[in-house]
Every structure is written in C-alpha cells, then in structure tokens.
Amino acid sequence: MKGKKLLIFLTIFFLLSFFYIDFKLSNFEKDVRNEIIKMRIFRYILVITSGMVLTSSGAVMQILFKNPLLDSYVLGISGGGLFGFILSSVYFKGNLLISIFFSFFFSLLSALISLSFSSNIKSDRKVSILISGLLVNILFSSLVIILSIFSKRDITFLFYALMGSFNHIFISKNFFLYISFFVTIILTTVFIIFKSKELDIISIDEDIASTSGVNVKKNFFFILLIIIYQTSLIVSFVGMVGFVGIIIPNILRMAGVVKSKDLISGSFLGGASLILVADFISKYSFSFEIPIGVVLSLFSLPFIFWIVKNNFE
C-alpha cells in the first residue's frame, strides 16, 4: 500500500477514530466530558492495539503454516490464554502480572498441543492443523466454563470472556504495567517486520529457505513465540476475539498484497479499522453491550466460507 492509497486509508482511519471518541459526547455535561474522553481514549488504545496484534499475528501464522484460515483463535492459542488468565485470577486474585504469565504459559501449551495433534492426524496439513486447533479450542473453552462455575463467577463474565469485550476497567495503579505491555507489543511487532524477508522466503519453500541460509526451525518457533506472547497479552484484557486475523490478511492478498512486510503492516491498519467499527457496533447497537466476537462472527462468516470454498477444493 503506497502513496495515494495509504493516504486515503489513513484519512478514513483517523476519521473513524475521531468519530469513535467523539460520538454523542455533547450529551454529557461539560464537567464529566473529560472523564468520558479519558475512558474512551483508554478503550480506543486497547481496541486498535488488539486489532493490530490479532490481525498481524493472523497474517504471520498464515505465512508460517501456509494456511489462509489460521489465526491465534483458530489454532487454540486464545482458548489456552483465557484459561490461564482465569486460573490465575482465581488463585492470585487479580494480580495482572501473574495473570499474564499464566495466560502466556497456557497459550504456549495450547499451541504445542495443537501442533502435536496435527502432526498425528493423517490428512492434508492445512486440514489437520485446523482440526487440531478446533479441538484444543473446544478443550480450553470447556475448561474455562468449568473453572468459572467452580469459582462462582457470574455468567455475564463468562459470556464476555468467551466472545470478547473491550469494556475493560483500567486501574490507575497499573498504569506503568499498561505502558510496559504496550511498549513490548510495539517492539515485538517491529521485530516481526524486520523478519519479514525471512518470512517471504519461508512462505515460498522451506528447502529454498534452508539453502538461502535461513534457519527455518529457529525462525518459525521464535516468531511463533512472539505471536503467542502478544496474543496472551490481548486475551488477558479482552477475552477471546476470533476471525479478525483471518479476514484482513485475506482481503489484502485479494488486493494483490504479496510481500510479508506489506501484508503485516497493511494488517495493522485494516485490523485496527475493522475492530474499531465492530466495537462501535457492539457498544451502541443495543441497550447493552454485545460481545465483539458476536459482531465479528456475523460479519466474517460469509467471507470465511468464501475462503474455504476457494482454498480447500
């Protein structure tokens, strides 16, 4: 995406952002307006960061596994992360750092289980990874439900955790932690963009990559580890949000974006915009907030069906 196109896209994105923060702000009295803007800006940062991470991680996974239907949700990473987060919140009563560590550990575990399941399924690699990811997701979602029942969590918590919500409560004493997480996400994303050349070679053929001096295994697992870290961080704040990582990279490919660097950076903007619109719908379309996953599923399922139809003949 270069020049004029990028400028148009950026303009749309900024207009969307302005509309998101400014929506019906005049309805509030002047003295509380600043407080509302502060709440909305925090939420806005969470929304666009999640959109960027989930979409770019989806694009990277699709390159690594050469499968257009993969993202952190489909591979079961989000399910594992959510289970870890809830487990730690039961035993360590809301310590954010410990919760994120648990979320990362179980995300990693779920990814390893998915990979090991898929290697034992005698089928096309594209299909086997999808099936194993689905099984791991079901497993951890069930464990999340059981854990929530045992810990006497209210049913609305479960409802939003399993389908995702950006209605997060930011605590001022955790401000330094939020900044640290945000910085690590930016740094790891920049690192992945630096690795885009290696990703390009891996996406063509692993043998070619090996002969070109690219350590395929090392790069594969290192990048996967970064994606798992980013995903577990997002899951700890917003719960499980699926499909956004599948839609945007595939739209970009349809638009002729091939290079990994362009695909990942294009995913940032596309993912952030899509989630921003979806969150706006989830927040304002009913008298109560509907989970973001519900909005995304309704809009993305026809598109995913189309991808399956064209890739799994």
Add this chain to the structure above:
Amino acid sequence: MERLKNFSFIFLFFISNFLNAQRIISFAPNITETLFFLSYDRYLVGRTSFCNYPKNTEKIEIAGSFIDIDYEKVVSLKPDIVFFSGNLTDKSEKFLKEKNIKYYDIKMEKIDDITKGIDSIIKIVGKDYDTSKVEKIRNKILGIKKLGKDQKVLIEVSEKPFIIATSSSYIGSILKLFGFKIFEDEKPYINFSYENILSFKPDIVIFMHSFKNGKDKYSILKNFDKIKFVFLDDEKIDIFSRSGPRVIDAIDIIERDFCER
C-alpha cells in the same frame, strides 16, 4: 468561645447535610422499589432497564441492563451511592473503587432480610423517611399465621430446564413462614427431575413461568386430581421474586389464593 465553636460546627454540619442531596444509582429492581417506598426516589438518578416498578421509574435514566453496566453513563450521572443486591460483580467493584464511588451490596435473599435491608438503606442514605411505612412491613411479617397446614408446595421457576425455587429462595422463605413445606436445599434455585416429583409428592404447585402445559408432568402422581395448580401472572412473578416492600402484597396474595380457610 468553645461553646460557640461547637455550636457553629454542628450548625454547619446540619446545613451541609441538608444542602448536599445524595445522588443514587440502583442496580437492582428490589432496591429501586425500596427507594421509592421510602420516598428516596428524589435522590435516584440511575437504574437498570429491569427496574420497572413503580411506574415512575420510567423517568429515571437507565445506567445498565441485566447483563452489564454502562460505565460511561455511571460517570456522567455523578452518583454518591451505588446500590446492588447480590449482583455486584468483580468488574463493577473494580470500576467503582477506581472512581471513588461508594457502593453497597444489600443482600435481601429471604423474607427475614427485608427489614434488615431497608434499615441498611435508611442508614446509608441518611435522609428522613416515613417510619410508619417501615413499621407496617415489620408488623405484616410478624403477623403471618401458620395457615399452610404442612401442605407441600413445589415452586416451578422454569420448565426447560426444570428448575424449582427451594426453601432458601425468597418465595420459599415466605411460604415456609406460612407453615407450608417447601423443598429444602441450601441453594435458592435447583435443577429438579421427575424422580424428585415422585418422592416429594406436592399438594400445591406454583408456576412462576408462562408455560401452561407444565402441569402435565404431574400426572405421574396418584393424587394428580387433588393437586392445586397456581399460575402466577407477570406482576405476581415480580412480587414473588423481588424481595422488597411489596412483601406486603406477597403476604396478601398467599393468604387470599393459597391458604384454605
């Protein structure tokens, strides 16, 4: 001099208390009903979409639903006090602590909790109220007579899944005071089965839902013809599920419709 100082302090305290009107949000229908009952509705600035009694609640802004709280709305309503009734979640607690808003979870699960709950609300709000109204509730509860004659009552809350209210529920606790025998359990609502129906053998079945064919399943009992089936309409369902000042109506309905004279 010291006297004058003390007097001016007390005077200022009362003046500020008088001028400083409370702003209250209620996140529970029974609390909203109680606030109206105590004439504290003039301080009520927010409610849930579920709070629909008395009719005047419509004028109060909605600050949340049965699923979640509208946090932006809560901030904009600038409440001094937020009330819950057993539905305070970790998330809401985190939010209210962060915003330094006082919150109270007034649990009124059984009939015995009603007057205690009303007393707590009066203490928290700290404003004048009509003492005779509260006394009326106290006397009405104390005046309940054992008219139930050990009849077994089964309270169906939902048909599918088959859930009943036990002696620990609000309606169960009222009926128990009347001398009816209610299915005993620590939990207020539990799953029930056909086997349970056969072993409990109810004399009266109360339906707190609108599925009219619900009574067919009791045909497995030998005394089916003698069972009294009571279908509650929406208004009565609210009366028997919201523990609050409408306990007076609940007691009247039981005396009128359930008890043999």
